[in-house]
Amino acid sequence: MEFLNSLLDPFALIDLGIADIADGVKRWAIANRSMIQPIKDVLNTGIVSVDHAFNAVPPLLMLLIIVLIAWQLASARVAITVGVALTVLGLLSPHAWGLAMTTLAIVVAAVIVCFLIGLPLGTLAGKSDRFEAVLRPLLDLMQTIPAFVYLVPVVMLIGIGNVAGVIVTVIFALPPLVRLTSLGIRGVNPSVVEAARAFGASPKQVLFKVELPLAMPTIMAGVNQTIMMALSMVVIASMISVGGLGNEVLRAMGRLDAGKAIVGGLGIVILAIVLDRITQGIGQSGRARGHRRWFEVGPIGLISAPFRKA
Template identity: 55%
Template sequence: MPSINVGAPVGALVDWLTANLGALFHFISTVMLALLDAVLIVLTAPSPYVVIAIFVVLALLERKWGFGLFTLIAFLLIEAMGLWIEAMQTLAVVVVATVFAVAIGIPVGIWAARSRKVSSVVRPILDFMQTLPVFVYLIPAVFFFGIGVVPGVISTLVFAIPPAVRLTELGIRNVDKEVVEAAIAFGAKPRQMLREVQLPLAMPSIMAGVNQTLMLALSMVVIAGLVGAGGLGAVVVRGISTLDVGAGFEGGIAVVFLAIYLDRLTSALARPRRRRPKARTQAPAPATTTETDQPALASS
């Protein structure tokens, strides 16, 4: 067999991109840092107890008192372990990466659902992205953006895109064909049918994709701690490198609490809500006339 060096052209491509698109990567890094700082300020400027109260209120919107109690205990425990800032850093990275992943994934999923050719091109790319080892995502991110939180966000963003694309495409393709044909029969244009028929009916599947994107982003954030992303991932990595079992366990259990909270919250948003029918007051039954109510006829 001839020897084929696949890594050489890839390395040459990375070097060319770094040399010629350095300004673009610097701009992306600046934007990402600004967004992360803005989200982190929102999460850390108030008192931790105020933020915990907001999280509990969000958990109680679905009228699940057990979930609200879990939220209260979990975030109070994170504060008691002294990991509040690290947890908010992780949450900021997850929020920013998820927003960008959803903003990219949902339009691509819609495009793939409306075009078989696009779907046939996108599907193998998604298969490749989902089977690629997670550590491989860190290599180009570090080359392009250096060590820090930005490569962690970029690698998390790329890693979390596939579920948003797949479940958006699946949800739109599974819309009842009779409903689509009825909309076409009533003169609905393609954009109008997408906006008023397909997207509302596919919304549970799309929200399930958002949930899975969020979970993948949270799982990648811990691995991104290896490149200096900070947050709870850095706590876990530090515990592993120093063989500090207690610190590693505290960071891991804080990640679990965040994962459970975000999973339950987004899963509740994915469920279709049913409107309760308004109670109707029954009108009194009309009075029926009987023989005794009718006036007696005078006998002649």
């Protein structure tokens, strides 16, 4: 009887010790922390200075700057939406604006890192089926594995703080950018690429003059998704001592303070709306924007109009 039981449930008898191995990696990470420390300090200084810069600008001026950016990159309509949304954000509570700027700094840092890693990876994946086949399960893993699983090793490796927060955010937010960059490169009309080759373009010129520009709307959709996912990591990142709106929500949860939670939560949502509208605006195709150059639209277009030739 016992034999039959063990036959039907062989997994109970076999222990490959995967958890122990992972634990070993953790111990190794703790032992070698000093190696990581200098890199971490540099990154942390970068993030903190962005945070300080955002917080140093008077809120009303910052609001104006973001509205102007939205007008330039997207449209006047988006700029109005962004202006209203940011005003509501500021009115949520006296501290909301400062917290939002801290969160914005973390998200911007994470998205820049995602862009630097994701664009080359996605381009390679778009060019090579084999690389895509290797990358895909890795991206699936990054997107689906619960954040708490890698939270611990990351903290063991580099300690709590902004850098760890950015790293866990990047792990979660990177996949859509890679996937959509690959999709965008694959979606470029092959006959246009052929024409570029026929007129003597080198592989590098084909990439930078044809493939990346034509894939740009899809890549921007990826950036948009990456920003949204980065914002959704804000609360989890605050568990490893990242400040900002996420921290507000976390603390409210600990004290069962519904009011504080709503301020933090709404703040994150508004930030998401603002960043979403702006990045969607950038992703519009040339035709949708009436084929105007960047210096012919928005506030810069308004200022430069008298200096341009008709």
